[in-house]
Amino acid sequence: TDGDGLMEFVDGWGRPLRFYRWPTRVIRPEAGGIDRPFASVFFDGLPPASAAGFNEQDPLSVDPDDPQSRIEHENKRSGDLLISLFNTTVVYNTGEYATAGTYWLPLIVSAGEDGMLGLYEPHDETNCGVLAQRIPGTTDAVYDNITNHNQRAGGR
Numbered sequence: 001t002d003g004d005g006l007m008e009f010v011d012g013w014g015r016p017l018r019f020y021r022w023p024t025r026v027i028r029p030e031a032g033g034i035d036r037p038f039a040s041v042f043f044d045g046l047p048p049a050s051a052a053g054f055n056e057q058d059p060l061s062v063d064p065d066d067p068q069s070r071i072e073h074e075n076k077r078s079g080d081l082l083i084s085l086f087n088t089t090v091v092y093n094t095g096e097y098a099t100a101g102t103y104w105l106p107l108i109v110s111a112g113e114d115g116m117l118g119l120y121e122p123h124d125e126t127n128c129g130v131l132a133q134r135i136p137g138t139t140d141a142v143y144d145n146i147t148n149h150n151q152r153a154g155g156r
Contacts, residue, residue, distance in 0.1 A: 011110035022098035023107040023132035026106040043149040112144030
């Protein structure tokens, strides 16, 4: 569909599906606080928030690859030496890695009937598209998106 001659997976409207490996920005837009209502558009059945007063960590603050946050802890403890072993830029670049301390599941997205995704494209590293960063001012565009975690049965 994009004219490059390669086969693509498309949705029912003939538009390409998008794949996000670490869609942490639908959970923490701009790497800030957790936005549970926005995340629930993409993921049905998210774990509930922690009960107040029980000193429990929010389940959406737990990285499935590093549930104890050991990478972040060891990096801080070592004065940022750990990240430099794996990244030649010597900084933790969120365009290259998932947002630390954030829940994620691989995400496949159809832009839905209107064709508007509301997220930066997965190949857009400049705008953290690889992490499913939302495009400012286009939040309404995501509400008809269909994902592998929010399939709906039946008609519209």
